[in-house]
Amino acid sequence: MPDRAGSPTAVAQVRPLVETFLARFFENEVTAGRTDLRHSFFWIIAVLAGPGLLGVVYRQFAWTEFVMRRGADALSAYVLFDKALYLAVTFVAIGFVSAVAWPSLTIDGRDGLILGALPIRLRSIVAAKLGALGIYIVVLSVGMHGLTALLVGGALNAGTSLEAVLRGIGAHLIAATALAVFVFAVAAGAQATGLAVLGPKRFTRLSAGLQVLLVGITTAALIALPTISGSAPSTLAGVGRWRVEWIVYTPPIWFLGLYETLSGSTLPIMHALARTAALALALALLTTIVAYPIACRRVLLATVQGGPALSRPWLRRLMSGLPALLTSSLPTRAAIQFALATFSRVSRQRLVVSAGIGLGFAAITPIALAWIARAPGPPTRRMTIALAAAPLFLIISIVTALRIAAAAPVELPARWAFAVAPAPTMTGRDALRRIMLALGIVPIVVISAAFWMVQFGPTLALGHAAVTMLSGLTLIEIQSWGVASIPCTRPLDPGAVNLQARWPAYVLGLVLFCGEVPRAQVALSRLPFGLAIMLVVMTAVWLLLRRWSSAAASIAAISDDRDSLLLLDLSMPPPLKDLGSLFESSKKIPRP
Numbered sequence: 001m002p003d004r005a006g007s008p009t010a011v012a013q014v015r016p017l018v019e020t021f022l023a024r025f026f027e028n029e030v031t032a033g034r035t036d037l038r039h040s041f042f043w044i045i046a047v048l049a050g051p052g053l054l055g056v057v058y059r060q061f062a063w064t065e066f067v068m069r070r071g072a073d074a075l076s077a078y079v080l081f082d083k084a085l086y087l088a089v090t091f092v093a094i095g096f097v098s099a100v101a102w103p104s105l106t107i108d109g110r111d112g113l114i115l116g117a118l119p120i121r122l123r124s125i126v127a128a129k130l131g132a133l134g135i136y137i138v139v140l141s142v143g144m145h146g147l148t149a150l151l152v153g154g155a156l157n158a159g160t161s162l163e164a165v166l167r168g169i170g171a172h173l174i175a176a177t178a179l180a181v182f183v184f185a186v187a188a189g190a191q192a193t194g195l196a197v198l199g200p201k202r203f204t205r206l207s208a209g210l211q212v213l214l215v216g217i218t219t220a221a222l223i224a225l226p227t228i229s230g231s232a233p234s235t236l237a238g239v240g241r242w243r244v245e246w247i248v249y250t251p252p253i254w255f256l257g258l259y260e261t262l263s264g265s266t267l268p269i270m271h272a273l274a275r276t277a278a279l280a281l282a283l284a285l286l287t288t289i290v291a292y293p294i295a296c297r298r299v300l301l302a303t304v305q306g307g308p309a310l311s312r313p314w315l316r317r318l319m320s321g322l323p324a325l326l327t328s329s330l331p332t333r334a335a336i337q338f339a340l341a342t343f344s345r346v347s348r349q350r351l352v353v354s355a356g357i358g359l360g361f362a363a364i365t366p367i368a369l370a371w372i373a374r375a376p377g378p379p380t381r382r383m384t385i386a387l388a389a390a391p392l393f394l395i396i397s398i399v400t401a402l403r404i405a406a407a408a409p410v411e412l413p414a415r416w417a418f419a420v421a422p423a424p425t426m427t428g429r430d431a432l433r434r435i436m437l438a439l440g441i442v443p444i445v446v447i448s449a450a451f452w453m454v455q456f457g458p459t460l461a462l463g464h465a466a467v468t469m470l471s472g473l474t475l476i477e478i479q480s481w482g483v484a485s486i487p488c489t490r491p492l493d494p495g496a497v498n499l500q501a502r503w504p505a506y507v508l509g510l511v512l513f514c515g516e517v518p519r520a521q522v523a524l525s526r527l528p529f530g531l532a533i534m535l536v537v538m539t540a541v542w543l544l545l546r547r548w549s550s551a552a553a554s555i556a557a558i559s560d561d562r563d564s565l566l567l568l569d570l571s572m573p574p575p576l577k578d579l580g581s582l583f584e585s586s587k588k589i590p591r592p
Contacts, residue, residue, distance in 0.1 A: 016137050017120075017128030018135070024104045025136055045110030051089060053080075056151050076221070076265070077158060078238040083259055085229035087179055088221065088387075089251040094180045097140070097357070098187035102211050103347040104244045105133070106195060106292075108515040122300070126293045127347060137184040141177040149173040162266075171262035178281055179255040185284035192288055195295035210352060213437060215351075215358030221250075228252060236269055242291040246272065254280060269427060326434045335431035339487040349488065356401020360394040369580040379455075381522060388464060388518035395472045396513060403479040405568060406432050406487035425557045428486035433476055435487075441472035463531045467521045471513060471539040477545040478509070484557035 010445045059082050076472050098105075107129060153169030175375060190210055193462035221228075232253065248269075257273020265271075321338040343349045367386045445468050452461035524530030 014124050014131070017125065018131045021104075021132035022135055025101050026131075051179070055086070055089075056155075071355065077233055080233040080237055080256070080260075084232035084252060084256050086148075087176065087177055087256055087259070088225045088228050090176050090179050091183060091252045092218055092222045092225065093144075094137075094140075094183040095187075095214065095221065097214050098184055099218065100209060100351060101136075102187070102191070102207075102214070102351065105191050107296055113586050117516070121286070122293060122297055125300075126296050129296065130289070133184070133188055136175070137181055141180040142173070145173050145176040149176070161438050163226050168263060169404060171259050172538070174262060175255045175259035175277075177249060178258065178277065182251060182255070182277075182281045182284050182419055185199055185281070185288050189288035189291060191296040192291035195298060196291045208344075208354060212354040212357050213362075214364050215355045216429065217358075219355075219359050219362035220365060221252075223366075224250075236273075237267070251277075251280065277518075289417055297449075323437065325429070326438055327550065329427075329430070331427045332430050332434070334428050335486050336435060338489075342488045343405055346488075352405040352408065353398075353401050355398045356404075360397030360403075363393040364390040364395065380407045385518045387452075387516045388467075388521050391444045391468050392471055392514050392517065394444050395441055395468070396475065396510065398444075399475055400435050401437050401480055402440055405431070406435075406483075408490055425483060426553065428489075429480060429553050432483060432487050433480055436476050436479065437472075445472065447468050460525060463525055464521065465469050466535050467517065467531075467538065470535065471517055474538070474542045474545055475513065475547040477542065482548045482551070482552040482556045484553045513532050518586050553574060 056389065063082075106158055107125065115119050127284050149169045149172040153165055153167075189566045194210065226245060228247050228250060231242045231247055234242040235244055235247055236253070237257070254273050254277035257270045258277040260267065260270040261274035276427075309512065323333040324341065326336060343353055346402055367390045370383065370386065371379075377388070445465055448468060449461050449465035452464045456464075464543070521531070522533060
């Protein structure tokens, strides 16, 4: 029987569990191994702390110049922009970290299989998991904000007392760390609450949606970052004319109020925001602490009792029937099934797809809000162009996410089926293209065409659907350029991406697809044959890119060495008549 909580044996059980759960954040599914914790923390902190640290070093010159022109008393209102920007960047960074760490925020079925059979108390498991979460986010936060706090506290309080300098350092570190803990606790608390209320079986259906929502909120915060930081001085300090009232409902501004309150601000709005930040942080932590034991217990019980189904029956039927619907070729059908199973079950691929969906919806949210808030009457030309661009934003985000997910491998031994039974050369390319078409283009075109049908009539809706479909098909040819392998089966090669040389092409492509194509569609739709001419040109471009993309894929297939895998030909033997002809032809070969 396990010892009571607090005994040396219980403490000895918690310590290795904390280390195990902490290492779970750095697992690498490609190599099926883990990296050193100190090394992993160092690199993550370096990546997260870099932008804020460089920004503070750069802005110190602007602070000095402002003090020389306006005086030290006006500096407190001026730096609200920099503080709001820093906290908004922190919110975005920790939001993406939480999305990446989503599978490790609670115990999963694998943990339940191991821990459920061991004589370990539930409270020890919960304490270890919460301890690992706390260590992870606190170490990241202190490493991310520690040096920056020293620079900001010293620069903003130079020439004052030591107490003011220490207060500035403490205010920066406490506010930024509290914001990071809040974001991480909200993600962990939402996951734990879902598991506690719904159970593992039902929560599995909701988990991917919550991850998409988290990525979408974080992306929306990234898009709104200039507005939040730029309007903070006018809105909070009452100076200037750039006031945006809705920013007081965002977490970065709540914790900016905490920052200013700890720094000694006497503004009533800062004290109110500080109370909101403290209340939000307390609720997030309380929710996580209360829901975690229930969630862990339900996961352990479900695992011991046999475990739940991973998805809805109708979803399983849909995913199993989709490959047969997309193609009649058995090798291509197998590649599609393998890719779809990987996208839905492997955390890395699921994160990439979730990020793409979240980014797409975050991009079209301003368009949707502008449409809802428009004045009565026909939409303006600018609004019509935005409506034409909205489905293209979604298509680019989702198709690009599917392409990245297909390039990221699963655990490499999982590709054994394609190693022992090699498929035809272009099977992987055909599978990926069909997945992109079925999941990233057709649903969006159908929904968008239905919307245009209601708003603008059948003629414009048909033209819009054709332009959007041709744009999506062209994007597929660009994204599948040189692709010939089975999705999710190749080792990761970041150097092959060559982002430093290709990013101008990516920016140009985004401008063309989401800017020039919608603008041309709206302009040419007003001419008698304008839209028809545009469709002919787009069709010619698509066919030309299709030919070039296929040629590039053929070259890639010929030059690929398949990583020296032993490939066994398990195809059907030739008919007897073919064997006879082979035998007769072998007799004609001259003997030495």
